[in-house]
Each structure stands twice: as C-alpha cells, then as structure tokens.
Amino acid sequence: MQIAPGVHHFNTDPFNWYVLEEAGRLTLVDAGFPGHFGVFMQGIRSLGREIEDVEAVILSHAHADHMGFADRVARAAKAPVFIHRNDEAAAQKVLQLPWSALLSNAWRPYMAGMLTRAAVNGVFSTARVSDPRPFEDGAVLDAPGRPHVIHTPGHTAGEVAFYLPDQRVLISGDTLVTRDLYTGSMGSPQLTRRRLNDDYAEARKSLDRLKDLGNVTMLPGHGHPWQGEISEAIALALAG
Ligand SMILES: [Zn+2]
Numbered sequence: 001m002q003i004a005p006g007v008h009h010f011n012t013d014p015f016n017w018y019v020l021e022e023a024g025r026l027t028l029v030d031a032g033f034p035g036h037f038g039v040f041m042q043g044i045r046s047l048g049r050e051i052e053d054v055e056a057v058i059l060s061h062a063h064a065d066h067m068g069f070a071d072r073v074a075r076a077a078k079a080p081v082f083i084h085r086n087d088e089a090a091a092q093k094v095l096q097l098p099w100s101a102l103l104s105n106a107w108r109p110y111m112a113g114m115l116t117r118a119a120v121n122g123v124f125s126t127a128r129v130s131d132p133r134p135f136e137d138g139a140v141l142d143a144p145g146r147p148h149v150i151h152t153p154g155h156t157a158g159e160v161a162f163y164l165p166d167q168r169v170l171i172s173g174d175t176l177v178t179r180d181l182y183t184g185s186m187g188s189p190q191l192t193r194r195r196l197n198d199d200y201a202e203a204r205k206s207l208d209r210l211k212d213l214g215n216v217t218m219l220p221g222h223g224h225p226w227q228g229e230i231s232e233a234i235a236l237a238l239a240g
Contacts, residue, residue, distance in 0.1 A: 003225060004167040004217060006145060010043055012036045012121075014114060014179055014222050015065050018171055019044065020145030020164070027143040028057045029162060029171055030221065033068035035121030040069060051076045056143030059083040060173025060221060061156040062090035064097050064126050065118065071127040082141055084151060085134035087158025092128050101195035110184035147171070150210060154203025155192055161210065170216040170230070175206065176237055178223030189218065189226055189233035190240040207234045 003009045008019040010032075017030040017040075026049055028040070044050065054077035057070045062083060074081045083091050090096045105111045135141060137151035137160075147162035152175040162171040174196075176189045181196065191207075194200045213230040220226070226233065 003219060004164075004169050007164065007167055007169050007219070008043065008047070009219060009225065010036075010039060012039055013117075014181070014184065016219065016221055016223075017066070018219060019047075020143070020147070021047065021049075022144035022146070024049070024053060025144040026054045027141075027145050027147070028054055028070070028073055029147070030060055030066040030173070031057065031068045031070035031073065033065065033118060033121035033123050034072070034125055034127070035068070037069040037072055040073070053077075054079050056141065057081045058141060058143060058147060058162065059087070059091065059129075060162070060171070060175075061159040062087035062093075062096050063156065063174070064095050064123055066173070066221060067091065067129065068122070068126050071129050074129070080133045081129045081131070082135050082143065083129070083132045084149070084158035084160050085136060086153065087156055088132050088134045090156065090158070091132045092130070094126055094128050095124070098196045098198075101193065105182050108182055111182060114181070114184075152203075152206035152209055154199050154201075154206045155197050157198060159203075159206075163213065168214070168216050169219060170210070170213060171219045172221070174221045175203070175210075176218060176233060177220040178218075178226050179220075181222055186223055188236045188240070189220075190237050192222075204238060207237060210234065
C-alpha cells in the first residue's frame with residue numbers, strides 16, 4: 001500500500017515494514033520474519049520490480065521481528081544492510097528480542113498469538129546479518145529514498161527513526177508505535193511497554209530528538225500510520 005510518493009507500507013500483522021522507491025530502485029526498511037519473504041516478493045512484483053532492484057536494506061534496530069528476511073534479500077540483491085553502529089554487534093547475532101518481557105506476558109492471549117505467529121513465520125530460523133554496514137546519527141543514507149537517520153536510543157542502544165524530508169514521512173521503528181504489544185489494542189502514538197526497552201528512561205528522553213519535525217506522517221514498527229504534529233505524538237507518548 002502506497003502511503004506517500006515512493007513509500008510503500010507492508011503489514012504482516014503486527015509487524016510493519018516498508019519499501020522506498022526512487023527511480024525504480026528500492027530500499028527495504030525492516031524485514032518482519034523469514035516467512036514474510038513471499039509477501040515481500042509479491043509486493044515488489046506488484047510494483048513491477050524484482051529483487052535485483054533492491055539497492056539497500058536498512059534496519060531501525062536489531063530485534064528479530066525487524067530482521068527476518070533482511071539477510072536473504074541482501075544476499076540475493078547483493079545489497080548492503082545498514083544499521084546504527086550501536087546495534088551492529090546485535091545484528092550479527094540471532095534471536096535478539098526482549099525475551100523476559102515477552103515470555104512473562106505469554107499468558108496474555110494477544111501475546112500468545114503473536115509469539116505463535118512469530119514461530120510459524122520462522123523466527124527461530126532468522127539469519128543474522130553477515131556483514132552489516134554501520135551508520136551514525138545524522139547520516140543521510142546512500143539508499144533509494146535518501147532516508148535521514150535520527151538516533152533515538154532506548155528501545156535498543158542503536159534504535160533509530162528514518163526521516164524522509166520531501167514526503168514529511170517519519171518511519172519511527174519502535175521509537176514510537178501505535179499498538180500495544182501486550183494487548184494488541186490500537187491507539188495513539190506511544191512508547192513500547194517499559195520492559196520491552198533496554199533503557200526506558202532513555203527511550204523517553206530520545207523523543208526530544210524528534211521534536212522539531214513538525215507535521216509528519218508517522219509509520220511505526222507496530223500499529224497503523226498516524227498523521228499530525230510530532231509534538232502532539234510526543235506528548236501523547238510521554239503521558240501514556
Ligand atoms: Zn518491534
């Protein structure tokens with residue numbers, strides 16, 4: 001689904017990932033689980049593209065629900081996988097997830113369903129990223145769509161948001177989401193639950209790094225897109 005010119009949204013519920021398109025070349029932003037590769041191929045073919053048209057894979061952070069088919073696409077397309085320097089080491093390991101928070105909430109029906117979908121879609125066979133290319137805060141990535149990197153540590157140390165100034169699109173990863181991953185309920189912009197974060201206090205503080213973006217279309221890692229003033233999104237998240 002096209003959200004803005006050259007920005008396509010894929011929802012393999014409840015895991016979002018995105019494809020940026022510029023002059024027929026593609027950037028994959030996050031990569032669900034391994035089992036979502038088929039949805040990806042169908043999606044880019046519906047755009048008239050093939051895997052060779054992927055020029056870059058970029059990751060908002062190194063959690064397994066965002067890395068699923070990244071390495072597979074990168075190998076097939078001979079494309080680099082970009083990730084923030086602070087998550088570079090984690091991207092080279094498998095099954096990076098906040099397991100204790102996930103498993104201690106597995107009694108919740110939504111969480112149980114999500115963990116089941118993760119397993120069915122191959123989370124346990126997620127490939128590590130063999131050769132990640134690290135980037136820094138403020139980088140403008142050499143990738144179709146020219147995403148700007150805003151480092152927003154907290155969820156993980158290398159968590160980032162990607163900003164596309166021309167479309168005023170903010171791909172927020174798990175910095176800001178619109179779905180509660182414990183209950184599944186959709187809502188306004190929010191942080192992920194405290195224990196899903198490596199450092200919750202830092203995650204709250206990082207929102208300040210987004211505050212000057214003005215009116216945006218926010219595309220989160222989980223939940224539906226949200227449009228409005230980023231200051232409002234930040235206020236809602238801090239109050240939530
Ligand atoms: Zn996530």
